[in-house]
Amino acid sequence: MGTALDVLGACLLGLGLLLATVGLYGVLRMPDIFDQLHAAGLVTGPAVLVILLAALTTRSADIVTSAALLFVFVLITAPLSGHAIARAAWLRPGPDEDGPREAETPGAASLLGEGMRTLVAYDGSDSAKRALELAAQVFGPAGSIAIAHVVQPLGEPDFAGSPEVEDPEQEELLAEARAAVARTGTPAVTLRRRGDPAAELIAAGAELDADLIVVGSRGRGAVASALLGSVSAALAGGAHSPVLVVGPSATFGHGPIVAGIDGSEFSLDAARIALALDRRLERGFRLVHAYTVRPIPGVSVVPDARAELAQVDEQKAEELLAGVARELGIPEEETQTVRDGSEPSALVVLARDLDAALIVVGSRGLGAVRAAVLGSFSTSVLAEASCPVVVVPPIVPGSALG
Amino acid sequence: MPELVVDIAAGWATVLLFGGGLLLLRAPDTLHRVLALDVLVAILIVLLTTLSYLRDVSYYIDGALALGLLSFVSTLVAVRHVLRGRPS
Numbered sequence: 001m002g003t004a005l006d007v008l009g010a011c012l013l014g015l016g017l018l019l020a021t022v023g024l025y026g027v028l029r030m031p032d033i034f035d036q037l038h039a040a041g042l043v044t045g046p047a048v049l050v051i052l053l054a055a056l057t058t059r060s061a062d063i064v065t066s067a068a069l070l071f072v073f074v075l076i077t078a079p080l081s082g083h084a085i086a087r088a089a090w091l092r093p094g095p096d097e098d099g100p101r102e103a104e105t106p107g108a109a110s111l112l113g114e115g116m117r118t119l120v121a122y123d124g125s126d127s128a129k130r131a132l133e134l135a136a137q138v139f140g141p142a143g144s145i146a147i148a149h150v151v152q153p154l155g156e157p158d159f160a161g162s163p164e165v166e167d168p169e170q171e172e173l174l175a176e177a178r179a180a181v182a183r184t185g186t187p188a189v190t191l192r193r194r195g196d197p198a199a200e201l202i203a204a205g206a207e208l209d210a211d212l213i214v215v216g217s218r219g220r221g222a223v224a225s226a227l228l229g230s231v232s233a234a235l236a237g238g239a240h241s242p243v244l245v246v247g248p249s250a251t252f253g254h255g256p257i258v259a260g261i262d263g264s265e266f267s268l269d270a271a272r273i274a275l276a277l278d279r280r281l282e283r284g285f286r287l288v289h290a291y292t293v294r295p296i297p298g299v300s301v302v303p304d305a306r307a308e309l310a311q312v313d314e315q316k317a318e319e320l321l322a323g324v325a326r327e328l329g330i331p332e333e334e335t336q337t338v339r340d341g342s343e344p345s346a347l348v349v350l351a352r353d354l355d356a357a358l359i360v361v362g363s364r365g366l367g368a369v370r371a372a373v374l375g376s377f378s379t380s381v382l383a384e385a386s387c388p389v390v391v392v393p394p395i396v397p398g399s400a401l402g
Numbered sequence: 403m404p405e406l407v408v409d410i411a412a413g414w415a416t417v418l419l420f421g422g423g424l425l426l427l428r429a430p431d432t433l434h435r436v437l438a439l440d441v442l443v444a445i446l447i448v449l450l451t452t453l454s455y456l457r458d459v460s461y462y463i464d465g466a467l468a469l470g471l472l473s474f475v476s477t478l479v480a481v482r483h484v485l486r487g488r489p490s
Binding site: 021043058062078 | 403404407408411414415418421422424425428433434436437438440441443444445447448451452454455458459460463464466467470471473474477478481484485
């Protein structure tokens with residue numbers, strides 16, 4: 001029995017050291033970090049584990065206990081740190097690695113000429129058709145349009161999935177979309193992509209350096225879109241350009257562009273984008289600060305005090321609006337405060353009264369789930385608005401659309 | 403286990419340590435250095451474990467556990483640094 005254990009222990013030690021040697025040799029010989037990671041995984045994982053297994057043959061309870069602890073620890077951390085390094089190697093900026101970061105469509109930017117570059121997401125649905133129609137009518141004359149269709153592969157997205165993959169259904173949809181745009185006399189290019197729709201659209205927008213991304217929305221509420229996944233919500237949080245969301249019942253009004261502000265940086269960026277859009281479209285402009293009277297427990301039962309507080313709030317709102325208008329150089333007659341039960345619906349009601357062309361709001365870039373829980377201003381506006389809504393994601397530089 | 407076997411194992415692990423050092427010296431950039439340190443720590447854990455078998459005490463393995471924990475955390479932080487520019 002004793003001899004057998006000794007032999008087993010020696011074998012395990014030998015095997016572990018062999019694995020470590022082979023792995024180390026591999027790391028030393030291989031040129032690329034991804035190949036090296038594979039070999040290094042052999043040293044940090046299996047080699048250490050096998051040698052720790054040899055502890056079973058030492059007949060010492062202390063050693064076996066400690067070794068078991070370390071075994072579990074290595075089992076968990078070795079893959080994690082390997083993955084962290086691989087991820088960093090894949091995502092890191094800089095030209096010193098030759099690994100491909102993203103599928104690229106060379107020359108895509110040059111396909112879109114001078115003027116306003118609009119990217120329209122198209123999936124053949126009714127809301128997508130409406131979005132495309134609107135984009136072609138409103139933004140087509142000001143520049144050019146790219147139509148993107150994203151095929152969402154079932155199951156694992158394949159990394160090799162190139163934009164060149166032929167898909168008859170995709171071709172049919174894109175041909176239909178191109179024909180629809182051609183009727184308005186606007187040049188259009190088409191993009192074929194595969195993968196997660198929101199991620200692909202964000203990437204396509206960045207590649208084209210699009211000034212605006214246009215998507216249709218199925219008009220789901222906050223909770224439904226958090227659960228089911230909403231492309232428009234994901235875009236509004238992460239795109240590199242403003243996102244125009246066309247709801248199921250949204251119509252492009254004859255009135256001005258309404259920009260909602262609340263004094264935050266996000267809303268200032270949104271107002272700048274709205275101004276830039278107004279320069280393109282020349283529809284008139286209205287800077288709106290929607291606010292609510294803070295409910296204060298106890299005070300609200302005394303009518304006088306309530307009125308006084310409301311006045312204080314109104315004054316504050318006016319000051320905030322005046323400050324922003326001064327900063328952006330907007331004349332006073334184009335600004336307005338509005339008060340209602342809730343801020344988003346006040347903005348939406350005002351937009352309806354003005355027959356607004358567009359509503360422009362900023363987004364904090366919350367994820368879908370957090371937005372549903374915390375309440376997202378942009379999401380509520382999206383759900384209720386009667387005209388298309390431009391959501392300005394937090395990472396859009398203020399100078400976009402210039 | 404026969405002492406001779408464990409002696410040889412500890413000796414060989416020391417040799418591997420030199421290989422790991424060579425890897426660290428040859429690393430061209432931060433990520434390669436992080437990887438090299440990861441491998442070095444793994445070899446050190448092997449060495450400490452064999453030492454523990456040799457001396458028949460468990461403390462070396464406890465030390466190896468602490469070292470592994472430190473290595474894991476610093477790998478994650480260093481990777482973050484590579485991605486974000488500075489640890490924050």
